[in-house]
Structure formats: C-alpha cells, structure tokens
Amino acid sequence: MTWFDSAADAEKKLSGSGYLADQATATTTYLAGALEKPLLVEGPAGVGKTELAKAIARSTGAELIRLQCYEGLDEARALYEWNYKKQLLRIQASQGDDQTWSETHDDIFTEEFLLSRPLLTAIRKETSTVLLIDEVDKTDVEVEGLLLEVLSDFQVTIPELGTITATRRPMVLLTSNATRELSEAVRRRCLYLHIDYPDAEREHAILVGQVPGIEEKLAREIVDTVTRLRALELRKAPSIAESVDWARTLVALGTGTLDQATIDATLGVVLKHSSDIDRAVRELKLRQA
Amino acid sequence: MTLLDRHIAFVEALRSAGLPVSLSEGLDAADAVLTLGLHDREGVRAAYAATLVKRQPHRAGFDHVFDLYFPALVGDPTKPVDPDADPDNEPAEMPEGAQGLGDGPADLAAFRDDLVNALGLGDPDALQTMAREAVQRFGLIRGRAEGEQRWSSYNVMNRVSPGELVDRVLQGLLADLDEDPTMRRLVEAQVAVFSEMVDAEVRRRAAEVRGPEHVAKYTVRKSIDQIDFTSARKADLEEMRREIGPLARRLATRLNKHKASRQRGPLDFRRTVRASVSSGGVPLDTHHRPRRPSRSDLVVLCDVSGSVANFANFTLMLVFALREQFNRVRAFTFVDEIHEVSDRFHPGADPIETMASLAASAQYASLWGRTNYGRAFTRFTELHADALGPKTNLLILGDARSNYSDLGIDVLQQMVKESRHAWWLNPESPRHWNTGDSGARDYEKVVKMIECRNLVQLGDFIHDLA
Numbered sequence: 001m002t003w004f005d006s007a008a009d010a011e012k013k014l015s016g017s018g019y020l021a022d023q024a025t026a027t028t029t030y031l032a033g034a035l036e037k038p039l040l041v042e043g044p045a046g047v048g049k050t051e052l053a054k055a056i057a058r059s060t061g062a063e064l065i066r067l068q069c070y071e072g073l074d075e076a077r078a079l080y081e082w083n084y085k086k087q088l089l090r091i092q093a094s095q096g097d098d099q100t101w102s103e104t105h106d107d108i109f110t111e112e113f114l115l116s117r118p119l120l121t122a123i124r125k126e127t128s129t130v131l132l133i134d135e136v137d138k139t140d141v142e143v144e145g146l147l148l149e150v151l152s153d154f155q156v157t158i159p160e161l162g163t164i165t166a167t168r169r170p171m172v173l174l175t176s177n178a179t180r181e182l183s184e185a186v187r188r189r190c191l192y193l194h195i196d197y198p199d200a201e202r203e204h205a206i207l208v209g210q211v212p213g214i215e216e217k218l219a220r221e222i223v224d225t226v227t228r229l230r231a232l233e234l235r236k237a238p239s240i241a242e243s244v245d246w247a248r249t250l251v252a253l254g255t256g257t258l259d260q261a262t263i264d265a266t267l268g269v270v271l272k273h274s275s276d277i278d279r280a281v282r283e284l285k286l287r288q289a
Numbered sequence: 290m291t292l293l294d295r296h297i298a299f300v301e302a303l304r305s306a307g308l309p310v311s312l313s314e315g316l317d318a319a320d321a322v323l324t325l326g327l328h329d330r331e332g333v334r335a336a337y338a339a340t341l342v343k344r345q346p347h348r349a350g351f352d353h354v355f356d357l358y359f360p361a362l363v364g365d366p367t368k369p370v371d372p373d374a375d376p377d378n379e380p381a382e383m384p385e386g387a388q389g390l391g392d393g394p395a396d397l398a399a400f401r402d403d404l405v406n407a408l409g410l411g412d413p414d415a416l417q418t419m420a421r422e423a424v425q426r427f428g429l430i431r432g433r434a435e436g437e438q439r440w441s442s443y444n445v446m447n448r449v450s451p452g453e454l455v456d457r458v459l460q461g462l463l464a465d466l467d468e469d470p471t472m473r474r475l476v477e478a479q480v481a482v483f484s485e486m487v488d489a490e491v492r493r494r495a496a497e498v499r500g501p502e503h504v505a506k507y508t509v510r511k512s513i514d515q516i517d518f519t520s521a522r523k524a525d526l527e528e529m530r531r532e533i534g535p536l537a538r539r540l541a542t543r544l545n546k547h548k549a550s551r552q553r554g555p556l557d558f559r560r561t562v563r564a565s566v567s568s569g570g571v572p573l574d575t576h577h578r579p580r581r582p583s584r585s586d587l588v589v590l591c592d593v594s595g596s597v598a599n600f601a602n603f604t605l606m607l608v609f610a611l612r613e614q615f616n617r618v619r620a621f622t623f624v625d626e627i628h629e630v631s632d633r634f635h636p637g638a639d640p641i642e643t644m645a646s647l648a649a650s651a652q653y654a655s656l657w658g659r660t661n662y663g664r665a666f667t668r669f670t671e672l673h674a675d676a677l678g679p680k681t682n683l684l685i686l687g688d689a690r691s692n693y694s695d696l697g698i699d700v701l702q703q704m705v706k707e708s709r710h711a712w713w714l715n716p717e718s719p720r721h722w723n724t725g726d727s728g729a730r731d732y733e734k735v736v737k738m739i740e741c742r743n744l745v746q747l748g749d750f751i752h753d754l755a
Contacts, residue, residue, distance in 0.1 A: 023331055023335065028339040030325075031339055031340075035320060035324065140546075178539070179538060184309070188314060191339040192338075193339060228471040231471060231475055232471065235640075275639040278639070
C-alpha cells in the first residue's frame with residue numbers, strides 16, 4: 001500500500017483529519033511514506049510534532065502505536081519480554097505430570113508467554129501501522145543502538161522463536177526536543193523535518209479549526225499578539241499549543257476582543273516563566289508604570 | 290550540465306560548506322527528488338532538505354547553496370520572460386542601467402515609496418519581487434573585464450537604505466510612534482528579511498556570471514556555533530545569545546548522565562544483607578553507598594575590554610547557567626581594575642538583562658580604560674586573595690593583549706600555585722598568539738592556555754570542566 005499518492009495528496013489528507021501542514025511538512029511526510037524511511041521530527045515544544053503522527057494515522061486509517069521514551073527505557077520495555085511469572089506457574093502446574101524437561105521448555109517459550117512491547121507489536125502488525133517513537137532524545141544511547149537495528153531491517157530475532165520480519169513496514173516517526181544530541185547514525189538513516197512556528201495565515205487557520213466558536217476577529221488578534229510575543233527574546237516563546245490554549249481560554253471567558261487588560265490578565269496562559277511575563281508586560285506596555 | 294552532474298556538484302558544495310553529507314544520504318536525496326518529480330522548486334528543496342540536512346543550524350547554509358544551484362529564475366527579473374533567449378548571453382547583451390526602469394533620484398524615491406508599502410503589508414512575495422528589482426536597478430557596478438557585469442548588495446542597501454524607512458512604515462501602521470515597541474521590532478524584522486533577499490539575489494546574479502562553485506566557496510557562512518566570537522556580527526551575537534540557554538541545557542543533561550553512571554560507591558553491607566532476607570539469604574541485588582559528590586569552587590577572571598567583551602560575557606552566562614554543577618562560582622571582571630560581578634547573576638533571570646547589567650558594570654573594572662593584565666592580577670591578589678584556595682579552579686578569559694605593559698607573570702604564577710587547577714581561555718587562534726602586544730606565549734608557560742573561538746569549543750571545555 002502506498003501511504004500518500006503525492007505531496008499534494010498528503011497535504012489534503014492531513015488537513016482532512018484536522019492537521020494543517022505546510023508544504024515542507026507535507027512533502028517530507030509523503031517522502032517518508034514513499035521511500036519507507038523513518039522520519040525524525042524536531043522543533044520547539046508544542047508545534048505539533050506528536051500531533052503529526054496522530055494525524056497521519058487518522059488520515060490513512062492506520063493504527064497508531066506509541067513508544068514513549070524516558071530515561072532508563074530498556075529492551076524489555078521497548079521490544080519484548082517473557083512473562084516469567086506465568087512461565088513459573090506453568091512449570092509448577094505441570095509438576096507431577098510425566099512431562100520431560102524439553103517438552104516443558106518448548107511449552108513455556110511460546111506465543112502465550114511472550115509480552116509484546118511497542119516495537120515488536122508494530123513489526124508484527126498485519127495491517128498498516130504508524131509507529132511513533134516519542135521524545136527519542138530522552139533515552140540512553142544503548143536504546144538508540146536497538147532502534148537502529150530494528151529500524152534498518154524491521155526484523156527482530158527472538159532466540160527461542162526465531163526471526164520475526166515485518167510483513168508490512170510501519171511508517172516510523174521519531175520526535176526529539178534536542179535535550180541530547182542524537183547520534184550521527186540515527187540521523188543518517190532518517191529523513192529529517194524541522195517544524196517551526198507557523199506563519200500568521202496558517203496559525204489563524206489552525207485556531208479557527210481547533211477552537212470551536214471562535215470569532216474571526218479574535219483569532220486574528222490572538223495571532224497578531226502571539227507573533228509579536230515571538231519576536232521578543234523569551235526563554236520559552238509561545239507555540240501553537242499555547243495560542244490554542246489562549247484562544248480556548250478567551251472563548252471560555254466570553255471576551256470577544258483582546259484588549260490590553262485582557263492580555264494582562266491571561267498572559268499566564270501563553271508565557272510560563274515569570275521573567276518572560278515581566279518582559280512582555282514591559283514591551284507591550286500593558287501596565288502604566 | 291545534466292541533472293546528475295548538478296546533483297553531484299550540489300552535494301559537493303554542501304560538503305565544502307560544512308554539512309556532513311554522506312554517500313548514502315546523497316543516494317537518498319536523488320531517490321527522493323526522482324520520487325517527487327521536478328515540477329515544483331519548493332518541493333525539490335524540501336526533498337533535498339529532508340534527506341541532506343539533519344540539523345537545524347545547517348539549514349541556513351543549505352538554503353544558501355540551494356539558491357545558487359537551483360535558482361528561481363535566470364537572468365534579468367525585470368524583463369519579460371523570453372523563452373528563446375539564451376541565458377548564457379543575456380547579461381552581456383544588456384545595456385548598463387536597465388532599460389525603461391531608470392536608476393535616477395526620482396526613480397529611487399518612487400521605488401522607496403513602493404518599498405514602504407511592501408514592508409507595511411509584510412507580503413513575502415512582494416518583497417521578493419522588490420528585492421530582485423532593487424538589485425537590477427540600483428545594484429549594478431562595472432566588472433573588471435570589458436562587458437562583464439556585477440551587482441553589489443552594498444550599493445543597493447546604500448541607495449535604498451531600507452533601515453531609514455522603518456519610521457515611515459510605522460507611521461503608516463500606527464498613529465502614535467512610541468505606542469508599541471513590538472511593532473517596530475516586526476518592521477525591523479521585515480527590513481532584515483528584505484536585505485537578506487537582496488543578498489541572495491546578488492549571489493544569484495553572481496553565480497550566473499561566475500558559476501555557483503565560485504560563489505558558494507566565498508559567501509556561505511558557517512553555522513552559528515562555528516562562528517568565531519571575535520569576528521561575529523551583531524546579528525550573530527544575538528543568535529549566539531539565544532543559543533546559550535539550549536547549550537547549557539544540553540550540557541547539563543550530558544553532565545548529569547555522566548555523573549549518574551559513576552555514582553556506584555562502595556558496597557553497603559548492611560542494606561545488602563537486609564535485602565537478601567527476602568530472597569532466602571541469597572544476596573540477589575547488591576546495594577551501594579552513594580558516592581560523595583565532589584564539586585569544586587570556580588573563580589572566573591574575565592577581561593571585558595572592548596575586543597573580547599562578548600566572549601567573556603558568553604562564557605560567564607554559560608558558567609552561571611551550569612552553576613549547580615559547581616560548589617560555588619565567583620566571577621570577576623577586569624580591564625585594569627578588578628571588580629566582582631558574582632551577584633549580577635540570578636537563577637532564572639532574563640539573559641538580556643543579565644548581559645545589559647554586565648555591560649553596565651564594565652565601567653567599574655576600568656580605571657584608565659587600557660587593558661593591563663599585570664595590574665589586574667596584582668589588584669586581584671590584593672583585594673580578593675581569599676577567593677583562591679586548594680579546592681578552587683581558576684579560569685581566566687582573555688586575549689592576553691596587555692598593551693605592552695607589565696604582564697605580571699610572577700603574580701599569576703602565585704595565583705596558579707594557590708589554586709587546584711588553572712586554565713586560560715583565549716578567543717584568538719593560536720596563529721595570533723604572541724603577535725603584536727599579545728603575551729599569550731609567556732602566560733602559556735605558567736598556565737595552561739586553551740584556544741576557545743566558538744560555541745562548540747566553549748561547550749566542550751565547560752563540559753570537561755564540570
């Protein structure tokens with residue numbers, strides 16, 4: 001199965017499932033599907049990296065399997081594990097029967113006792129699958145090695161069961177917030193996409209699409225203000241997630257327009273550091289000193 | 290030139306611009322471009338970017354080279370497209386000063402009026418058209434050879450001078466000029482975009498005449514973490530300041546991981562035996578005492594005279610961003626007098642304010658305003674002798690250019706002896722050490738001198754230090 005027919009098709013399908021992609025994002029997504037290569041997505045927090053994977057799954061009718069990475073993630077949590085408690089029960093239950101050891105051995109290393117973790121699940125799926133490896137920069141370097149092995153051939157060798165090869169290659173998305181430099185090897189094997197803050201037009205469209213009941217004028221004002229905030233040098237510039245939150249807040253408050261007093265009162269929704277808020281108040285001249 | 294040749298030349302040019310493009314990535318790129326088709330230039334750009342650029346800091350250099358090898362148009366943008374024209378001959382046939390569109394003072398005024406409108410609207414396509422026109426009309430200079438044409442972005446910026454138009458644009462947008470400083474910033478950003486477009490257009494025209502290899506070789510800038518502190522432009526410095534935060538975060542993660550891996554201390558016998566009770570007396574898991582964290586004191590001495598002030602500020606910001614990795618950090622600045630600045634750093638403070646406060650404090654570090662290392666060291670030992678001790682690491686930042694005055698080698702030797710370790714970070718290339726009034730080679734005999742010219746080298750050093 002092909003994922004998307006063309007870059008334009010990718011853009012159309014993604015926007016159909018509520019994700020407004022710019023041209024670079026749509027093209028790269030299409031290429032990731034067409035070339036069957038993993039896609040490494042980087043960008044500031046809250047610009048929709050994880051959402052892209054979800055949107056691809058929604059728009060193509062594929063199943064989404066998510067591997068959330070964290071410090072200390074190991075093979076047993078990422079790939080597979082034997083359910084040793086159940087195996088122990090099985091051995092104890094068969095005591096007294098005149099089963100030989102080799103029979104028991106063959107018995108306890110079967111499908112029934114295998115706990116499949118996200119990577120193995122994605123490989124074994126018969127239907128089309130999107131595998132999302134989220135925040136890959138949080139893992140240790142050893143897991144990166146494991147990922148390399150799995151993502152290059154899409155096959156896993158389990159000593160007791162043999163080699164399992166993917167019947168259909170899943171589409172793989174890796175997201176990273178760049179808290180750690182990923183290894184050169186991972187970067188080389190992946191396609192790379194940097195998602196940045198959207199331009200004003202696209203952000204406006206996103207707000208209108210994501211926040212039901214928002215007025216055109218309010219959306220325009222929010223986009224304007226957020227664009228101006230991003231031009232300031234802040235510790236954490238507001239991203240799309242924040243502007244959507246802001247829009248929801250203002251809609252919930254029932255304010256139809258964004259004046260100085262409203263900005264001042266709700267600034268905490270978009271800016272999360274006190275030094276950032278101070279700077280914004282000063283630069284936008286919200287409070288008269 | 291066939292498509293394949295162009296592809297190979299493009300990949301070559303990217304490599305010489307400092308992007309690590311491997312053979313397999315080049316193959317992927319060719320694959321991607323063929324899959325996508327060549328009908329859309331931005332599509333080709335996206336395909337190349339996805340396969341060849343794996344780090345965002347490299348993106349600017351990539352776009353730069355891409356525009357040279359896959360230009361958006363060929364020849365004079367103000368003339369209507371003539372499909373029969375041979376692009377190789379076109380520039381030579383053109384008379385000087387584009388026909389129809391003059392470059393006289395009246396034309397310039399009219400053009401600037403149009404530019405004010407375009408800047409106010411902020412439409413990138415309109416700006417692009419204006420930039421192309423500006424280069425064609427106001428950027429032409431005579432080349433060295435007969436009939437050769439050249440374009441100069443300096444000429445364009447000098448005549449059009451968009452920076453002076455900011456106020457006029459603002460007048461069109463706002464009633465009150467001082468009402469909203471963020472608006473000014475947006476317009477200034479538009480001006481920066483315009484001048485970047487003019488630069489790109491000049492490069493494109495130059496590449497047509499002299500070949501893209503030549504232009505790529507001389508104009509592609511390094512990525513921001515490779516630019517020298519001493520040769521950075523104002524815009525580069527701002528970008529570097531924005532990089533400090535993320536760099537500190539990355540370093541802290543790396544350091545914490547590194548420390549966690551070394552944390553297994555000696556066996557905790559009591560806890561191990563206790564835990565073994567639950568597994569029938571067999572000690573399945575051993576428990577260990579945590580290692581004592583060994584943190585050192587850090588004393589930083591910074592030369593903040595004009596030539597190296599930026600380097601000193603960046604290093605100070607980075608050191609203080611990582612202060613939890615040290616027991617205590619004290620920072621002193623000097624020109625010819627010593628001044629303590631440790632209290633100007635607050636956790637979670639705004640980097641811009643910190644920088645401004647540091648710059649303001651520089652006056653206390655200067656008596657006559659001429660760098661004098663010998664005097665600064667002497668004053669340091671007189672006033673702050675208590676700062677150094679057997680657990681202290683001493684870090685000196687500066688270019689060791691002491692205006693031919695006393696170097697104070699003996700004083701420095703004494704300071705190095707009192708502290709545990711001592712390093713000297715020099716933002717100059719070793720090539721320049723001891724040229725002119727630099728005393729680098731003399732100091733090198735007393736203290737370990739390390740070259741630290743850009744953010745990469747700075748990051749590596751700070752990591753090893755903590």
